[in-house]
Amino acid sequence: METKKDSLYASTLARGLQILRAFDESHVALSLTDLVERTGLEKSAVQRMAHTLHVEGMLDRDPKSRLYRPSHAWLELAYAYYWSDPVIARALPKLIEFSRAWGETVNLAQISDDHIIYSLRLPNQRTHFAASVVGRRLPALNTASGRVMLSTRSDEDIDQACARWPLLQVTGKTLMDRCEIARSIRLAREDGYCITRDQMLLNEISLAAPVRGTDGQAHAAVQISISGIAFNENQVLEKFLPNLLDTAAGILG
Amino acid sequence: METKKDSLYASTLARGLQILRAFDESHVALSLTDLVERTGLEKSAVQRMAHTLHVEGMLDRDPKSRLYRPSHAWLELAYAYYWSDPVIARALPKLIEFSRAWGETVNLAQISDDHIIYSLRLPNQRTHFAASVVGRRLPALNTASGRVMLSTRSDEDIDQACARWPLLQVTGKTLMDRCEIARSIRLAREDGYCITRDQMLLNEISLAAPVRGTDGQAHAAVQISISGIAFNENQVLEKFLPNLLDTAAGILG
DNA sequence: TGGCAGTTATCATTATTTGATATTGCCGAT
DNA sequence: ATCGGCAATATCAAATAATGATAACTGCCA
Numbered sequence: 001m002e003t004k005k006d007s008l009y010a011s012t013l014a015r016g017l018q019i020l021r022a023f024d025e026s027h028v029a030l031s032l033t034d035l036v037e038r039t040g041l042e043k044s045a046v047q048r049m050a051h052t053l054h055v056e057g058m059l060d061r062d063p064k065s066r067l068y069r070p071s072h073a074w075l076e077l078a079y080a081y082y083w084s085d086p087v088i089a090r091a092l093p094k095l096i097e098f099s100r101a102w103g104e105t106v107n108l109a110q111i112s113d114d115h116i117i118y119s120l121r122l123p124n125q126r127t128h129f130a131a132s133v134v135g136r137r138l139p140a141l142n143t144a145s146g147r148v149m150l151s152t153r154s155d156e157d158i159d160q161a162c163a164r165w166p167l168l169q170v171t172g173k174t175l176m177d178r179c180e181i182a183r184s185i186r187l188a189r190e191d192g193y194c195i196t197r198d199q200m201l202l203n204e205i206s207l208a209a210p211v212r213g214t215d216g217q218a219h220a221a222v223q224i225s226i227s228g229i230a231f232n233e234n235q236v237l238e239k240f241l242p243n244l245l246d247t248a249a250g251i252l253g
Numbered sequence: 254m255e256t257k258k259d260s261l262y263a264s265t266l267a268r269g270l271q272i273l274r275a276f277d278e279s280h281v282a283l284s285l286t287d288l289v290e291r292t293g294l295e296k297s298a299v300q301r302m303a304h305t306l307h308v309e310g311m312l313d314r315d316p317k318s319r320l321y322r323p324s325h326a327w328l329e330l331a332y333a334y335y336w337s338d339p340v341i342a343r344a345l346p347k348l349i350e351f352s353r354a355w356g357e358t359v360n361l362a363q364i365s366d367d368h369i370i371y372s373l374r375l376p377n378q379r380t381h382f383a384a385s386v387v388g389r390r391l392p393a394l395n396t397a398s399g400r401v402m403l404s405t406r407s408d409e410d411i412d413q414a415c416a417r418w419p420l421l422q423v424t425g426k427t428l429m430d431r432c433e434i435a436r437s438i439r440l441a442r443e444d445g446y447c448i449t450r451d452q453m454l455l456n457e458i459s460l461a462a463p464v465r466g467t468d469g470q471a472h473a474a475v476q477i478s479i480s481g482i483a484f485n486e487n488q489v490l491e492k493f494l495p496n497l498l499d500t501a502a503g504i505l506g
Numbered sequence: 507t508g509g510c511a512g513t514t515a516t517c518a519t520t521a522t523t524t525g526a527t528a529t530t531g532c533c534g535a536t
Numbered sequence: 537a538t539c540g541g542c543a544a545t546a547t548c549a550a551a552t553a554a555t556g557a558t559a560a561c562t563g564c565c566a
Contacts, residue, residue, distance in 0.1 A: 007516080008304040010554070012523070013269035017309050020330065028337035032544065044525050047545075051261040056270050066544070070334040072365040072390075075372055077273065078331035079388030081323040084281035092386070093379050100377055103353070112325040119328055122375065124353055126346050133345070134387065135332025137325075263523075265554065286512060297556050300514075319513070
């Protein structure tokens with residue numbers, strides 16, 4: 001037990017959180033023994049934590065299979081998050097407007113450490129499930145949104161990020177070359193947008209514009225996903241870029 | 254200290270959860286003392302819990318104001334929830350299809366005790382923030398979705414619910430008469446849908462259709478919000494009902 | 507500059523968690 | 537039906553980790 005020699009650190013609470021975080025896109029319902037495996041906690045600890053979380057309404061349980069599952073409370077937390085983030089409230093109407101006007105998928109992405117997280121998604125066509133629901137985290141360097149946000153930071157920040165931030169190969173064509181990525185970011189700085197293709201999904205073109213605060217730095221990015229079959233990059237730029245830039249600029253402007 | 258004389262109950266974890274739940278739509282950033290007030294916990298306990306949650310990445314903190322706020326992790330939890338709920342995966346493409354075809358706001362609502370919770374929302378027009386973000390909970394009896402889901406249950410269930418479930422006056426016109434509500438539910442049973450007006454928002458017409466499982470009971474409802482200025486109830490029914498019923502029936506069908 | 511409210515730190519006390527173990531219950535195989 | 541094995545529950549003495557009172561600090565505003 002690696003105690004964080006921190007007298008204020010409540011390890012029981014931390015253990016409970018570990019249980020919550022054991023659930024993810026490929027672990028949707030877990031038994032006690034699954035939880036023991038995934039968290040590395042003692043069987044008894046898992047038993048007590050899961051029980052407590054269940055009593056407190058944070059975990060549902062199938063009485064038949066005895067599997068634990070996330071409860072609706074997890075969505076309520078998201079609701080509280082939405083109210084707490086001032087960017088969300090300003091972005092949502094703009095995104096709705098864009099979505100309505102163009103009938104294309106629009107997302108709001110935010111930086112979360114060295115990843116981006118999609119905090120608003122307005123899907124407009126059938127696509128993969130992961131691409132339509134809120135809360136997905138992806139390595140910032142691999143995404144148009146991440147790059148365009150990074151492009152508003154200092155050169156040192158960019159160099160550091162390109163050197164150290166994680167990469168994840170998602171499709172066969174996900175760009176993994178850090179020099180190329182750095183180049184892409186500098187280009188984004190000049191252009192004021194970033195466009196990618198086939199990075200998270202084959203035949204998907206992703207176009208992102210920065211949402212700048214008063215300091216000029218991007219707190220978020222507005223991103224659209226366009227079919228790479230129906231359009232090529234130039235067509236996407238021509239058709240959507242001006243409005244996307246307007247939409248993004250209007251959020252904190 | 255009201256111990257739930259339950260030897261498996263980890264009270265420290267429960268206290269941590271209390272901190273999380275202290276945040277909501279009107280409490281978006283809380284100081285230590287705010288948290289003490291809202292949770293009723295000891296100052297020291299709050300200090301340790303908040304600190305732990307911060308270290309664990311569940312709370313962000315503004316170093317200037319020292320206020321705690323929900324972190325992006327709250328959205329990640331929502332992401333895990335989405336993958337865990339099989340209804341969501343089946344509903345999402347249908348809702349996208351409907352949204353695209355009709356250009357109107359569509360939601361998926363689920364029963365959560367005596368409330369409904371919106372688990373998917375595809376807003377298509379500017380509306381109130383609360384009506385566009387996922388995770389909002391409303392008393393089931395006051396909503397078309399709640400009533401139509403309830404209408405698929407037994408008579409006893411309905412009677413019990415009408416007698417005991419909570420009501421909440423939201424607009425000046427929110428129906429608070431339990432007899433009227435019971436009547437509305439029985440009508441919904443006959444009709445296979447439920448329509449309301451001015452209940453959660455003035456000049457909003459809400460139309461809901463049940464998503465039935467193999468047992469005939471509704472696990473969810475598909476609901477649309479239509480402007481009561483542009484349409485009256487009959488027009489809404491005529492224009493949208495058939496497709497809404499199809500959409501809802503197609504989800505678990 | 508002083509005072510105050512809120513935050514951070516400390517520590518002896520003790521309640522709570524721990525983790526090993528025992529028991530129970532469930533499901534599939536025979 | 538019966539058995540066997542695995543997983544879930546319950547129990548309990550030991551000791552760790554949480555408690556809560558209090559004290560020290562900090563920064564803000566008058």
